[in-house]
Amino acid sequence: MTTTVETAPAATAARLHDPAVRGFASDNYSGVHPEVLAALAAANEGHQVSYGEDDYTARLQVLMEEHFGAGIECFPVFNGTGANVLSLQSLLPRWGAVICASTAHINMDENGAPERIGGTKLLQVPTTDGKLTPELIDREAWGWGDEHRAQPLAVSITQTTELGTCYTPEEVRAIADHVHAKGMKLHMDGARLANAAAHLDVPLRTFTRDAGVDILSFGGTKNGLLFGEVVVALNPGAAQGLVYLRKMNMQLASKMRFMSAQFIALLEGDLWLRSARHANAMAARLRAAVDGIDGVEPTQKTESNGVFAILPAGVADRLRESFRFYDWNEAAREVRWMCSFDTSEEDVDSFVAAIKRELAAG
Numbered sequence: 001m002t003t004t005v006e007t008a009p010a011a012t013a014a015r016l017h018d019p020a021v022r023g024f025a026s027d028n029y030s031g032v033h034p035e036v037l038a039a040l041a042a043a044n045e046g047h048q049v050s051y052g053e054d055d056y057t058a059r060l061q062v063l064m065e066e067h068f069g070a071g072i073e074c075f076p077v078f079n080g081t082g083a084n085v086l087s088l089q090s091l092l093p094r095w096g097a098v099i100c101a102s103t104a105h106i107n108m109d110e111n112g113a114p115e116r117i118g119g120t121k122l123l124q125v126p127t128t129d130g131k132l133t134p135e136l137i138d139r140e141a142w143g144w145g146d147e148h149r150a151q152p153l154a155v156s157i158t159q160t161t162e163l164g165t166c167y168t169p170e171e172v173r174a175i176a177d178h179v180h181a182k183g184m185k186l187h188m189d190g191a192r193l194a195n196a197a198a199h200l201d202v203p204l205r206t207f208t209r210d211a212g213v214d215i216l217s218f219g220g221t222k223n224g225l226l227f228g229e230v231v232v233a234l235n236p237g238a239a240q241g242l243v244y245l246r247k248m249n250m251q252l253a254s255k256m257r258f259m260s261a262q263f264i265a266l267l268e269g270d271l272w273l274r275s276a277r278h279a280n281a282m283a284a285r286l287r288a289a290v291d292g293i294d295g296v297e298p299t300q301k302t303e304s305n306g307v308f309a310i311l312p313a314g315v316a317d318r319l320r321e322s323f324r325f326y327d328w329n330e331a332a333r334e335v336r337w338m339c340s341f342d343t344s345e346e347d348v349d350s351f352v353a354a355i356k357r358e359l360a361a362g
């Protein structure tokens, strides 16, 4: 007896949302880039070996080597929190601690996963713009050999930062040299790595591997993927046991071909850069417009796809009735506006018009 499986979609699924509605809440509010969806469909059907022994994951390794050079190792994972926890665990012994900016996603927005799941203490340093410097790192880089202090053995920086700012390659290099001279290792949370490359207008490796970063969480979700990030061991000698830690951290996908196929869609051509450039350009358009509006006080440089600003009391809540976005610092009335690969010029212009309207309404 022959069994056949119907592979064509039986019916169009019901759409439960209005696809014309877009806001400025987060770059993960957007959908999946059509080229990524097409890549998923192309990777579908037939059988492939599970757990990363598939043709797509092999191809991804080659593509990553084209971007970062030979000798790197990549590990696709489900999400950014997982990528960060895995990366930090691989750098550290049980007694290790990680120095990071207090605004770092690992510190603010991962519900303690680096500490609870990774078993890693975070030593946080306040910054004005989300960026660490050698001097700021030194506020916590001390106490080696003191059995009472968690040992600072790694530093984590975010590129672009949670405040939308961007480290130059020289700034990353200065941090890496400083960190390495003190016997520590350097992790980069690159949830928005492509936005940094677009802003700096340099290849990815210039401000990562060539600047001394040991391990990288390379983000895809915020740049048009359905899901997926890749831990890239840029200096594999610095990271231990990634292959085992990924499974222990519940980040090993059995159908890994679909994570890898999405990254192939991003990296094979210029989709990664095209999408990031577009998102950055929309943020730049928004920033240029609000710079000319009395009552809106931008708080950070716009060096990626986010704009941060202080609004007069009441304005944010009224604006949110038509456009979603988040408070960044509620007490300071500071808000965050994020643009995505699918934000249009019209979206930005309508939002700017709404800002003006709400300010005029007092």
Ligand SMILES: Cc1ncc(COP(=O)(O)O)c(C=O)c1O
Binding pocket: 079, 080, 081, 082, 105, 106, 158, 161, 162, 189, 191, 192, 221
């Ligand atoms: C800087 C940064 N790192 C990592 C992440 C990844 O988070 P998630 O675990 O939601 O994929 C995010 C998402 O907001 C982020 O902004």
